[in-house]
Amino acid sequence: MYANPDSPPRSAVTVPQLHARKQSGEKIVVVTAYDASFALQVDAAGIDVVLVGDSLGNVVQGRTSTLPVTLEHMVYHTSIVARGLKHALLIADLPFMSYADRGRAYDAAMRLCGEAQAQMVKLEGAGWAVDVIAALTERDVPVCAHLGLTPQSVNKFGGYRVQGRDETRAAQLLADAKAVAAAGADLLVLECVPAALAERITREIAIPTIGIGAGPACDGQVLVLYDLLGISPGKRPRFSKDFLAGRDSIAAALSAYAHAVRSGEFPGPEHSY
Ligand SMILES: Nc1nc(=O)c2c([nH]1)NC[C@@H]1CN(c3ccc(C(=O)N[C@@H](CCC(=O)O)C(=O)O)cc3)CN21
Numbered sequence: 199m200y201a202n203p204d205s206p207p208r209s210a211v212t213v214p215q216l217h218a219r220k221q222s223g224e225k226i227v228v229v230t231a232y233d234a235s236f237a238l239q240v241d242a243a244g245i246d247v248v249l250v251g252d253s254l255g256n257v258v259q260g261r262t263s264t265l266p267v268t269l270e271h272m273v274y275h276t277s278i279v280a281r282g283l284k285h286a287l288l289i290a291d292l293p294f295m296s297y298a299d300r301g302r303a304y305d306a307a308m309r310l311c312g313e314a315q316a317q318m319v320k321l322e323g324a325g326w327a328v329d330v331i332a333a334l335t336e337r338d339v340p341v342c343a344h345l346g347l348t349p350q351s352v353n354k355f356g357g358y359r360v361q362g363r364d365e366t367r368a369a370q371l372l373a374d375a376k377a378v379a380a381a382g383a384d385l386l387v388l389e390c391v392p393a394a395l396a397e398r399i400t401r402e403i404a405i406p407t408i409g410i411g412a413g414p415a416c417d418g419q420v421l422v423l424y425d426l427l428g429i430s431p432g433k434r435p436r437f438s439k440d441f442l443a444g445r446d447s448i449a450a451a452l453s454a455y456a457h458a459v460r461s462g463e464f465p466g467p468e469h470s471y
């Protein structure tokens with residue numbers, strides 16, 4: 199289809215609609231996808247947002263971290279996922295070091311939102327990254343921030359551990375959440391933080407929070423698709439759940455996940471810290 203100034207955004211779900219969910223209390227359901235066939239399944243299940251995560255390094259490429267994932271990989275997977283979507287909003291992860299300064303972030307956003315058709319980019323961290331969020335926001339590129347366990351920092355963390363457990367770190371995380379929101383982020387992913395802290399952050403900032411191992415109080419939830427289907431190799435993180443177990447199709451597993459998030463059944467205490 200050629201450009202038509204009257205045509206609506208590519209997806210049915212829009213950024214302003216996601217903002218409105220914070221007030222309405224209707225949970226935002228997010229899942230990762232990496233190819234067109236799964237994107238079609240996820241879209242048909244009525245999931246709100248699809249994330250092309252750099253977790254593709256782990257689950258598609260068989261690596262032990264997300265650090266080797268390149269912008270080329272992200273552009274390729276984002277472009278093929280985009281072809282499978284009609285309903286869901288599409289977010290793409292900015293890979294390691296692709297947003298190290300304003301200029302690199304602009305170039306990467308051009309590839310992911312221009313060429314590959316993502317509607318929002320996601321980046322990890324606060325501090326220096328707050329300026330990058332402000333830079334993208336000034337150019338009207340929607341941004342999803344990501345705090346807590348930020349997997350691109352694994353070499354600094356020394357492993358994948360729950361973040362914000364002590365008082366000082368919890369206060370820092372709350373301050374970081376306020377800073378990314380003030381810089382213009384549209385959404386905030388909170389990964390592996392105590393449920394009580396995620397609840398407090400969700401209450402104190404104006405943008406929706408999307409939890410993964412962050413308890414039930416977040417405005418939405420995200421899971422890695424292959425964790426949700428029970429096919430990820432190795433030890434499964436505590437926050438994940440196999441929704442295919444006891445069901446007979448991928449479509450049924452995706453619908454069950456969406457329903458469990460919307461009804462507040464998932465995540466339970468056994469998935470939280
Ligand atoms: N398949 C997959 N799922 C993910 O959620 C995911 C990836 N890959 N790759 C990138 C990151 C890495 N992630 C991870 C990986 C492991 C844990 C984990 O094992 N956490 C411990 C916490 C231990 C603690 O501090 O108490 C756990 O038992 O849940 C958490 C997040 C999340 N992301």
Ligand SMILES: CC(C)C(=O)C(=O)O
Pocket residue numbers: 230249250251252253254291387389410420421422
């Ligand atoms: C787990 C989500 C939040 C992510 O960043 C990814 O899949 O890469």
Ligand SMILES: [Mg+2]
Pocket residue numbers: 251252253264291349
């Ligand atoms: Mg990621």
